[in-house]
Amino acid sequence: MWSLNKGLVAGFLTCTLGSLWCARCVAQESQQSADPWWKHAVIYEIYPRSFQDSNGDGIGDLNGITQRLDYLKDLGVDAIWIAPCYPSPQVDFGYDISDYQNIDPMYGTLADFDRLTAEAKKRNIRVIMDAVLNHTSDKHAWFTESASSRTNPKSDWYVWRDGKGPGQPPNNWLSTFGHSAWQFNPKRDQYYYHYFYIQQPDLNWRNPEVENAVFNMLRFWLDRGVAGFRLDAIPTLFEDPSLKDEKVLPGKNKFGDPNESTELQENLPECHDVIRRMRSMADTYPDNRVLIGETYLPNVEELDKWYGGEKHDELDLPMDMQVGFEPKLDANEFRKRISDAETKIHGSHPLFVFDNHDNPRSAYRYGDGVHNKAIDQMLATILFTTRSTALMYYGDEIEMPTTVPTSKAQVKDPIGITGWPKEKGRDGERTPMQWNGSTAAGFSTNPKTWLPVAADYKRVNVEAESKDPDSMLNWYKKLIALRRSNPALHDGEMKMLDVGNQQVVAWSRTAPDGKVIVVACSFTAQPQVVSFDTALGGSGKTATTLAASGGAGQKNAVNLNSVSLAAFGSIVAEVN
Ligand code: NOJ
DSSP states (O other): OHHHHHHHHHHHHHHHHHOSOOHHHHHHHHHHTSOOGGGGOEEEEEOGGGTOOSSSSSSOOHHHHHHTHHHHHHHTOOEEEEOOOSSOOOTTTTSSOSOTTSOOTTTOOHHHHHHHHHHHHHTTOEEEEEEOOSBOOTTSHHHHHHHHOSSSTTTTSBOEEOOSBTTBOSSOOBOTTSSBSEEEETTTTEEEEOSSOTTSOBBOTTSHHHHHHHHHHHHHHHHTTOOEEEETTGGGSOOOTTOOOOOEEEEEOTTSOEEEOOTTTSOOTHHHHHHHHHHHHHTTSSSOOEEEEOOOOSSHHHHHHHHTGGGOOSOSEEOBHHHHTOSSOOHHHHHHHHHHHHHSSTTOOOEEEOOOTTSOOHHHHHOOSSSHHHHHHHHHHHHHHSSSEEEEETTGGGTOOOOOOSSGGGOOSHHHHHHTTTOOOSGGGOOOOOOSSSGGGGSOSSSSOSSOOOTTTTTSSHHHHHTOTTSHHHHHHHHHHHHHHOHHHHHOEEEEESTTOSSEEEEEEEOTTSOEEEEEEEOSSSOEEEOOTTTTTSTTOEEEEEEEESSOOOOSEEETTOEEEOTTOEEEEEEO
């Protein structure tokens, strides 16, 4: 939004200097006052290993994604974020990049990528790349050079330090993937720092050459037409240079290490300088290239800083992990967190996310085993009818399950091996997309897929759900279509209703022409009756149901004096 204002100011100055009025100025102004595309977007995360395999090797690929673009178009997706598909030893399944400017042969070629982007564009779908900037693979040429001596030209491109003494790392810092964050390198007789796996050495962002090289790499993709980036683990770019020990806290973590604070290892203020410069660089490109941040932060005040606070000069959409990863399905907590996102980010635009490739899917986290579908439908109502940009994860739309490995021998994700059995890894949420009831769920012609297809694929799949009007897939399509077509849901102001209610979270959205939509979501298995008529301007008011979930058998017309919600039900209704 800041870039829009900046554009307007620049246009105004040019024009007033030339003449008091010019047609170009008016045209530019009306064009620029349009919202950036990402503001109303539905963004769909694709984990490329698991979406669609086109060559029968049991692993998804770019041509597979291209084959499924019509499906995504039909669902109503505006942009896809593809998790890393660059050359990689695949220790962290692509988040360990050995060449930023190419495509891993397992996923295809740069020509396949260009074809995917071009085909997506024909369908009005944008492509967002995953930018992993905190670390590279230890097989990246930059690291090989950096590790070769203490004097090579890239010797300072990574975070190298002497140990405290023989066999002793520089300090007590831990890797978030388990054990010491320092790895000894005999050639340099020094340790390098890795916040993630040993094979993911951290780049040294205090060296301007690193920023320069990384920004050039980002330009490579922007020049190729990508719509922007999802910035991986962006709060971890910098570490405290003092290298003081982190505070040791009581207890042990799931890897058996002592619990420690991470304040010297993440969310350092220096990150923001880099992001501001990145923002300026991205703004030199047309079409509002988007910068999305993977921002797990303790609260919304911290999140606000990643937008640039009132200056709005940093990320467009740092992910709000407060709402979708709230630990309990609790109406008061959800209301508070949704309201915080509405009111405490200096007018920036929230990005809600409930699922991704790093966490068990929301049905698994919030399900009670009886009402899982109703709960998931209700969460989708929150995602698509609040004012936020919506980020969804492949398979959410068909209620794909989380299939947690049952033995250590099954685990593919290395953290599940290091941390077994307390940490079982992330395989559960990464299983192949379930397209139909045939071999490998239509994901691959090869029955041996990289992770097993989930057991319920004969029932839970795109083909079966397309035919069922009450399916999750059709619920998603309905909400996404409403969000697009209804002016109040598209862009209307949002106001919380009935804020004392312990079981139901409700809000209104008001369109510029005054039309009001009311949304109510129940957080309990007990049927609820709620009343909104006073808040909406008078008793006896009725509304027309646009969508309702939870099996309440909602009538077309509801009396706002008594709106019934079934167990974990939700309703979207237009006030008459
Ligand atoms: C966050 C990614 O989402 C996760 O999958 C990855 O393991 C870490 N960053 C390290 O890149």
